[in-house]
Amino acid sequence: MTGAPLVVTDLRVEFSGFVAVGGVSFDAHPGEVRFLIGPNGAGKTTCIDAITGLTRGTGSAKLGGTELLGKQVHKIVRLGVGRTFQTASVFDELTVLQNLDIAAGLRRSPVSLLRARRGVDPSIERALEETGLAGELATPAGILSHGQKQWLEIAMLLVQDAKVLLLDEPVAGMSHDERTATGELLQRIAPKRTVLVVEHDMDFMRRFATRVTVLHQGKVLSQGAVAEVQADPRVQEVYLGTAGAATTAAMSAVPEPVAAMQKLTED
């Protein structure tokens, strides 16, 4: 395993006196597929916004020994913290390779796109392999499937050599097969990186999370292994009251991926 842990301590974010995040602490380590879940408005995206410098927060968010809070967005990116947004932010008119070139800062000319595969930057080639997009090099991003667009965003973070990937609802709107492929992708990239996933999809969380933090009204309600969290009566109460019986059923179902989680934590 490589890389430094992300340690968030007593994170607070206020919007004109409204406390969106009220003293949240959690950590995420390389090798983990760490989940942040909670009902609408719980403060999940705001936590990521504060960690990545998009929103001002107080408290602490450290990558290794380096404090991220108070730093400018581009400096946080340079420290190796990358994120995706709920809506994919790829350039639809550009090919997969051109999108990755921009992410890598290489600025290829159109002529270079005609070069043989060996002309592709090694970091881009690795990212294409890891995300399963190797066959889509010349495909305009706009005609990729919804899932492939999200994978392209993740590939863009990989070519930037992000050590921490903060992914905001990466499987929203995906088919079952795409969700499975995304979970497997996260497990593939996690051993060398810290992956933190904000998600609503409980089934996805149960299948692929190593540890989970549940937020509710800007505070940590529960955190731990999937089985511990879904057995927590406070979590069941919040999901009963806010997300309906379907979610509660999903939360209480037996977790499938225990073997996969054990493998990840052993690696």
Ligand SMILES: Nc1ncnc2c1ncn2[C@@H]1O[C@H](COP(=O)(O)OP(=O)(O)OP(=O)(O)O)[C@@H](O)[C@H]1O
């Ligand atoms: N820029 C802002 N100005 C004012 N209030 C905000 C702002 N951004 C978020 N909020 C509020 O902060 C609270 C937390 O929002 P946030 O988007 O972090 O929740 P979330 O858990 O990510 O929810 P969702 O799952 O719906 O995306 C919400 O009440 C939201 O309305």
